[in-house]
Amino acid sequence: MERLREAYRSGQLILFVGSGVSANIGLPPWRRLVDQIALQLDYDPEVFGTYGNFLSLAEYYRIKKGNIGGLRSWMDREWHQNIDIRESAIHRMIVHGRFASIYTTNYDRWLEYAHDAYDVDYVKIANASDLAKARDGVRQIIKFHGDFDDDSTIVLDETSYYERLQFETPLDIKLRADTLSKAVLFIGYSLSDTNIRLLFHKLSKIWSRHERLGVRPISYVFSHKPNPVQEEILSQWGIRMLSSETDDPGLALCRFMQDLVED
Incomplete structure (x- = not known):
C-alpha cells in the first residue's frame, strides 16, 4: 500500500x-440489458438468456437489427436518470x-x-x-x-x-x-x-x-x-x-x- x-x-x-x-x-446490472435485448427482438427474456452468453446475444441483436443503435439508446436513457452524482x-x-x-x-x-x-x-x-x-x-x-x-x-x-x-x-x-x-x-x-x-x-x-x-x-x-x-x-x-x-x-x-x- x-x-x-x-x-x-x-x-x-x-x-x-x-x-x-x-x-x-445504482446502475442496472447486465442481466437487465440481456432482458432488454430479448424484448426488442420479441423473445421471452427467460428463454433468450439460455441461448448464449452476453456477447453472442448482443451479436445476434446487431445481426437482426443491422446496428446497436436501438440498444445503445436504451442504455443511454436507462443509465442516466435520477442520480445526483x-x-x-x-x-x-x-x-x-x-x-x-x-x-x-x-x-x-x-x-x-x-x-x-x-x-x-x-x-x-x-x-x-x-x-x-x-x-x-x-x-x-x-x-x-x-x-x-x-x-x-x-x-x-x-x-x-x-x-x-x-x-x-x-x-x-x-x-x-x-x-x-x-x-x-x-x-x-x-x-x-x-x-x-x-x-x-x-x-x-x-x-x-x-x-x-x-x-x-x-x-x-x-x-x-x-x-x-x-x-x-x-x-x-x-x-x-x-x-x-x-x-x-x-x-x-x-x-x-x-x-x-x-x-
Missing part, C-alpha cells in the same frame, strides 16, 4: 475504472484525486458528469481523432470500450470484442505507452472477468519486454475480498492485489479509495 501511495502522491498513477464503480451508484463519495474522490489520467471500460457518462459537477476540466478520448484534443495539465478520461456519443467505438458484441482482443487500436497503443512510465490501479473489476484478465496478461507481456531496461512498473487491482489463488496468478503478471475484509463491495471500495486519496 505504501508503494501505491508513493505513485499516487507523485502523480505517477493511472486509474482504471470498471463497472463496479457504476454499480455503486455529488452523492457518490467514490466519484468525488476520483475527481479530486491525483490521477495522471483515467481509463474506463464503462460506456456511461458518470465520470464526465462528476467532473462537470465539481468543475474540474478534462478531455474525453474515445477514438483516434480525440487523441489530438489532449492538452498538457488537463486530465484525460479515456473511454477504452467506447462511448455513447459514438456507436462505432462501443465494444459490446462478439465482433467488436474480438477486434478489441487484437490490442492494436490507437487507444491500445496509448495505453501501452502510458503504462510503461506509470503504475495502474484497477478498481471496480471482477477478477473473473475474462476481458480484464486478458488486459492484465497483455500488459504483463509488454512490461516484461522492457524489464531489462528497468522500467517495468508495479500495478495494482483492488478486490473487496482476499483471494490467495488470484493473488498468486496476478503477481506473476506484475499485478499486486489489494483487498479488504469488508463484505459489502461498495463500502470496501469507498474505504480503500478514502485511505488512498485522503491520506
